[in-house]
Amino acid sequence: MTALQELFLKELEAVTSTTALRELRSRYTGKNGVITGELKKLPTLAPHERAAFGKQVNTDKVFIEERLKEYEQVLISKEIKSKLSKDPVDITLPGYYKKPGGRHPVTIVLAEIADIFVSMGFSIEEGPEVESDYYNFSALNIPRNHPARDMQDTFYIENSADGQSGEGAFVLRTHTSPVQIRVMEKRVNESRTNGTPLPPLRFIAPGKVYRCDSDVSHSPMFHQVEGLVVDKNISFANLKGLLEGFLHKVFGPSVPVRLRPSFFPFTEPSAEVDMGCYFCKGGGCRVCKGTGWIEIMGAGMVDPRVFKNVGYDTGQYSGFAFGMGIERIASLKYGIDDIRLYYEGDLRFLRQF
Amino acid sequence: MLISYNWLKEYIDFKESPEAIADILTMSGLEVESNKTLDDGDVILELNVTPNRADCLSVIGVARDVSAVLKKKLKRPEINDFKNDGDAGFKVEIIDKHLCHRYCGIIINGVNVAPSPDWMQKRLNSSGIRPINNVVDITNYVLLEFGQPLHAFDLKKLKGDKIIVRAAEEPQAVTTLDGAARTVPAGTLLICDADGPVALAGVMGGQGSAVSDTTTDILIESAWFESASIRVTSKRTGLRSESSFRFERQTDIDGVKNAALRAVSLMIELCGGRVSGVIDNYPTRYETPQIALTREKVQGFLGVQITGDEIEDILKRLDFKVERQTGDFIVTPPSFRRDIELEADLIEEVARIYGYNNIPPVMPELSLAINNVSDKHKKLSELRHSLRYAGFTETINYSFTTREDFTLLDIPAGDERRKVVTVKNPLQKDYDILRTFLLPSLLRNLKYNISFSAKEVNIYEISTVFFETGNGFPAERLKLAVLSYSSGGKKLYTEPAAHFYRIKGQLEPILSGLRCVKYELRPSNEDFLENDQSADVFIGGEKIGFFGLLSAETAARFEMIDDKPDIAVFEMFIDKTDAPIEHERTIPMFSANLMFKYPSIERDIAIVVDDAYQSGDIINLIKTEHLDPERLIESVEIFDHYKGKNIPEGKKSLAFHIVYRARERTLLESEIDALHAEIVRRIISKTGGALRA
Numbered sequence A: 001m002t003a004l005q006e007l008f009l010k011e012l013e014a015v016t017s018t019t020a021l022r023e024l025r026s027r028y029t030g031k032n033g034v035i036t037g038e039l040k041k042l043p044t045l046a047p048h049e050r051a052a053f054g055k056q057v058n059t060d061k062v063f064i065e066e067r068l069k070e071y072e073q074v075l076i077s078k079e080i081k082s083k084l085s086k087d088p089v090d091i092t093l094p095g096y097y098k099k100p101g102g103r104h105p106v107t108i109v110l111a112e113i114a115d116i117f118v119s120m121g122f123s124i125e126e127g128p129e130v131e132s133d134y135y136n137f138s139a140l141n142i143p144r145n146h147p148a149r150d151m152q153d154t155f156y157i158e159n160s161a162d163g164q165s166g167e168g169a170f171v172l173r174t175h176t177s178p179v180q181i182r183v184m185e186k187r188v189n190e191s192r193t194n195g196t197p198l199p200p201l202r203f204i205a206p207g208k209v210y211r212c213d214s215d216v217s218h219s220p221m222f223h224q225v226e227g228l229v230v231d232k233n234i235s236f237a238n239l240k241g242l243l244e245g246f247l248h249k250v251f252g253p254s255v256p257v258r259l260r261p262s263f264f265p266f267t268e269p270s271a272e273v274d275m276g277c278y279f280c281k282g283g284g285c286r287v288c289k290g291t292g293w294i295e296i297m298g299a300g301m302v303d304p305r306v307f308k309n310v311g312y313d314t315g316q317y318s319g320f321a322f323g324m325g326i327e328r329i330a331s332l333k334y335g336i337d338d339i340r341l342y343y344e345g346d347l348r349f350l351r352q353f
Numbered sequence B: 001m002l003i004s005y006n007w008l009k010e011y012i013d014f015k016e017s018p019e020a021i022a023d024i025l026t027m028s029g030l031e032v033e034s035n036k037t038l039d040d041g042d043v044i045l046e047l048n049v050t051p052n053r054a055d056c057l058s059v060i061g062v063a064r065d066v067s068a069v070l071k072k073k074l075k076r077p078e079i080n081d082f083k084n085d086g087d088a089g090f091k092v093e094i095i096d097k098h099l100c101h102r103y104c105g106i107i108i109n110g111v112n113v114a115p116s117p118d119w120m121q122k123r124l125n126s127s128g129i130r131p132i133n134n135v136v137d138i139t140n141y142v143l144l145e146f147g148q149p150l151h152a153f154d155l156k157k158l159k160g161d162k163i164i165v166r167a168a169e170e171p172q173a174v175t176t177l178d179g180a181a182r183t184v185p186a187g188t189l190l191i192c193d194a195d196g197p198v199a200l201a202g203v204m205g206g207q208g209s210a211v212s213d214t215t216t217d218i219l220i221e222s223a224w225f226e227s228a229s230i231r232v233t234s235k236r237t238g239l240r241s242e243s244s245f246r247f248e249r250q251t252d253i254d255g256v257k258n259a260a261l262r263a264v265s266l267m268i269e270l271c272g273g274r275v276s277g278v279i280d281n282y283p284t285r286y287e288t289p290q291i292a293l294t295r296e297k298v299q300g301f302l303g304v305q306i307t308g309d310e311i312e313d314i315l316k317r318l319d320f321k322v323e324r325q326t327g328d329f330i331v332t333p334p335s336f337r338r339d340i341e342l343e344a345d346l347i348e349e350v351a352r353i354y355g356y357n358n359i360p361p362v363m364p365e366l367s368l369a370i371n372n373v374s375d376k377h378k379k380l381s382e383l384r385h386s387l388r389y390a391g392f393t394e395t396i397n398y399s400f401t402t403r404e405d406f407t408l409l410d411i412p413a414g415d416e417r418r419k420v421v422t423v424k425n426p427l428q429k430d431y432d433i434l435r436t437f438l439l440p441s442l443l444r445n446l447k448y449n450i451s452f453s454a455k456e457v458n459i460y461e462i463s464t465v466f467f468e469t470g471n472g473f474p475a476e477r478l479k480l481a482v483l484s485y486s487s488g489g490k491k492l493y494t495e496p497a498a499h500f501y502r503i504k505g506q507l508e509p510i511l512s513g514l515r516c517v518k519y520e521l522r523p524s525n526e527d528f529l530e531n532d533q534s535a536d537v538f539i540g541g542e543k544i545g546f547f548g549l550l551s552a553e554t555a556a557r558f559e560m561i562d563d564k565p566d567i568a569v570f571e572m573f574i575d576k577t578d579a580p581i582e583h584e585r586t587i588p589m590f591s592a593n594l595m596f597k598y599p600s601i602e603r604d605i606a607i608v609v610d611d612a613y614q615s616g617d618i619i620n621l622i623k624t625e626h627l628d629p630e631r632l633i634e635s636v637e638i639f640d641h642y643k644g645k646n647i648p649e650g651k652k653s654l655a656f657h658i659v660y661r662a663r664e665r666t667l668l669e670s671e672i673d674a675l676h677a678e679i680v681r682r683i684i685s686k687t688g689g690a691l692r693a
């Protein structure tokens, strides 16, 4: 060990803070430091001594820098520790963060449904909530003055075009089914414009719908998801397969599913889709009105009259449509018995999700 | 519709229990919604008959479906024909033949009006029809049995020995059986005698010609009226009857006379009398369609291996005529199945009797296609996610609201938000418009939660709003509104920023999440926000939203009179920003900043300026292009905003951190020293401020 190194170590021993260390570093290795001072002696030495001296100074420099670095790390961790011990924590106090808000159960269920269908290659389509009489009814084979219109209590929009519920009337859409018409019309127009054949379709259309009705199980506004599949050789068995698969995904693989004949003007054959009652497992209870089954969706093969209305070639294509109420599914999933809870904005309810 | 299990049994021999019959009906298309056991052991089934199945609005109709499923013969009641026992000289004239296709009238003289027998009264009661007297009860009994509405007139009260069926040429006064005097509009189909209307065709009889205790001679009417016309009359008069309900759904034109004859048989048996006239005026014949059907189509459409024999058998059991031509069929539906027009309708008949349960579930095989899941759905779900983790809970409110919103929130006349879409038939009288903005709903949500002593309310809503356009479809836009309320209750940790900055802190990431950077903030002109604590958001000169603190007056108007209501809100359109939410994916969507390859040089500025200057003004001065043509300033961030001790009254201290970096080279300290000094000089000269010591 050289004299310089010994001197440095002595000084280093006295250092107790990173500030003092920085000062020491600058005094030895800084611009006007000890090392520089040593090197300045070089020209005064005999030429044969210079190489050895230079080498020695360099060894000293490396030695000093290494010691400084080592000691600096020791000092830093010491200082952090002493800081922390001055400010001890209560490990049981809650952490500082924003408590996440609640998701709306309707949004949760809609997203879940969309995920399932998107995973099967369905797209997501939309349509306006204020619809014309044509899209909401006529195009879907629900003519004026037909009792099928009584199946849905309709809100009419005040407009100058027509006082009555005629062709010029606008309504708050009573279902998401008009999106079927809009999408098919659009595809027919595109195909006419660029001469390509009509494409197969598979999409879902989620959104708000409106019925002039309100009690614990009916809301004047609620959400539906409509689905449409149009392709070559689509059969009723396919409808059954897809919906059964879907319901098994949402409610579990063991839930029984059945289809029974029903009537929707825009499907033929039409079906009501029931699933085994969640609560009584088929034994009969209040929720299923003692039947052991719960109505969960409407569905059916696209009525050829609808294909005709939009100009889809019925000879080549067949398809099926289905629709479901989101609040109804959410209510079954979460055991909610009053539909109004979804729209009151009560945080005690919403924060649970 | 209510159906008696015992009555049903009169037409088919079956041993199935009421539960089994209910299941058969439900699974073949007539859903049994409930059942009730009567004292005598009979079970009344409540059926939900869909609008297409008019043929099942009768006991025999329902029995036909049961017989088709059980493969048992349907036993129809015997019908005796009656000859004209003497010409009563009575005439039926049908003027509007497109509205009345057939009218059958039978005259019976010498009836004895009295209560009907117990068994009949019981059946009527259990089907929800009130017994009146034997004549009227028989017409209702046959209506229930065959589904054909009948009406009995007191013959002596009809003037001129004739019935005229015509549409009213002008509004017409009619007093109906229920005693109400009504005026029906022109076009309403009427049954008239020589003097005028005696019944609203297909809906309700008139009071003047009603059968009473003293009636001895009657005319039984059995007719076929056009469905839409009856529906219009029923809607316009608000009268719904068992008759109109069936006519609206189309009755069996071939069954018109049979039903009348069935009633006559019962009358002679139960009321006495003799037939003196049978009139059957059938000017508009019904042509039953012939529909081609192939076995392959049935199999392909249903996805099931059903045989030709099975198809033929099912259709025949439902009274369809089937002609078989080498595996294919020509099918003629019966006259009571006007809902059957196309091949698909026949396939449904086959499917429902074959049993949906017997069709196997098979996943479809679909061709792959590039799928159109728009950016909108992804962006909305990101938006919801980020709001959620910022502590906000999603609410969904009705689209309906009240014009009171405009008064409560001081929305000026002529404001776009007053261009509302009005609902003609609202559920609540005052809530008759659709929302043009969401804030009022969130304020009501807040009030509701405060009523449950909520101390912190952080909520948002994303919804369509509607603007009247004056021509057809309203404009539908997408909005986001956020509300943050704190009652100032005790909290463990203090909030690091004032409420205004917290709500602004919600807005900024949303705007950048929507790739919206070129927005501009101006002092808000919304009267419902605090004057100096609010701003409006503009994009390209168009106002897209507002944010800030709700004014104390507005809070008070919503009756939220806390000691100091601290309510911050913002609302904006999210469908029309720089990059619209429905933006189609194009390349490049934006250019990534690739400047990070060369080292940066960083400098701070701390300056004391007049209160009137906003930090944004100083940032704009820093970023002035003519001082920095090479765009060496990579970022400017404010890190201190201070008023108080050591700063003169009316002034504030602002401090900024500037990062300089060149795209293609390493910067020299000297050039940045010069540029930075130039920027500082410029700020001082423009603001009259001073560097903070």
Ligand SMILES: [Zn+2]
Binding pocket: A277, A278, A279, A280, A281, A282, A283, A284, A285, A286, A287, A288, A289, A290, A291, A292, A293
């Ligand atoms: Zn149950």
